[in-house]
Amino acid sequence: MRPAYGRVTLRPLEEFSDADWRRLQSHFRDPEIAYLNGTPPNRMPLWLLKRLLKSDSKRSDRATFGIFDERDDFIGTTELYDVRGDQATLGIIIGERTHWATGYGPEAMHALLGYAFDALGMALVRLNTFGDNVRAQRAFKKVGFHEVDRRVDASGRVDVRMELLRADWRPAPAPRVTGQSKVPLT
Numbered sequence: 529m530r531p532a533y534g535r536v537t538l539r540p541l542e543e544f545s546d547a548d549w550r551r552l553q554s555h556f557r558d559p560e561i562a563y564l565n566g567t568p569p570n571r572m573p574l575w576l577l578k579r580l581l582k583s584d585s586k587r588s589d590r591a592t593f594g595i596f597d598e599r600d601d602f603i604g605t606t607e608l609y610d611v612r613g614d615q616a617t618l619g620i621i622i623g624e625r626t627h628w629a630t631g632y633g634p635e636a637m638h639a640l641l642g643y644a645f646d647a648l649g650m651a652l653v654r655l656n657t658f659g660d661n662v663r664a665q666r667a668f669k670k671v672g673f674h675e676v677d678r679r680v681d682a683s684g685r686v687d688v689r690m691e692l693l694r695a696d697w698r699p700a701p702a703p704r705v706t707g708q709s710k711v712p713l714t
């Protein structure tokens with residue numbers, strides 16, 4: 529299955545090319561992305577990272593996808609994890625800086641939420657982010673998530689918990705994709 533919305537298409541890890549895997553590895557190694565994700569930069573060799581992520585993606589409590597833009601370039605990952613009954617947790621990383629703050633995150637979430645609510649029959653999708661990741665919070669609110677709780681974690685960072693009920697989700701009409709892109713075609 530390839531959920532899509534606007535300029536993005538979600539593809540399973542099994543369809544990744546070698547170049548896509550190398551890009552994913554660079555995203556996981558990026559110190560800023562790691563900080564925003566609350567993890568240290570990943571230093572695994574590519575063969576081990578592929579093996580681990582492919583194995584994780586086969587678990588019944590998870591659905592993992594690569595995010596591809598309108599040019600079919602790999603730009604990040606998104607997943608539903610901790611899938612239990614009719615609830616799941618959403619995770620997303622837009623790893624290509626050229627695609628930050630240009631609407632790709634909300635479009636990828638629309639594709640994943642459509643899959644979660646329509647194909648999987650989820651009743652609730654939740655997520656966690658950090659209080660200092662204001663850009664992510666704006667993107668989450670843009671697709672309908674609302675804040676449920678804020679807590680200070682053991683490291684002193686503020687954890688923000690957000691949720692979206694199926695009953696509250698209003699899938700927006702997909703934006704019309706034209707031949708023009710906000711990303712330079714170089």
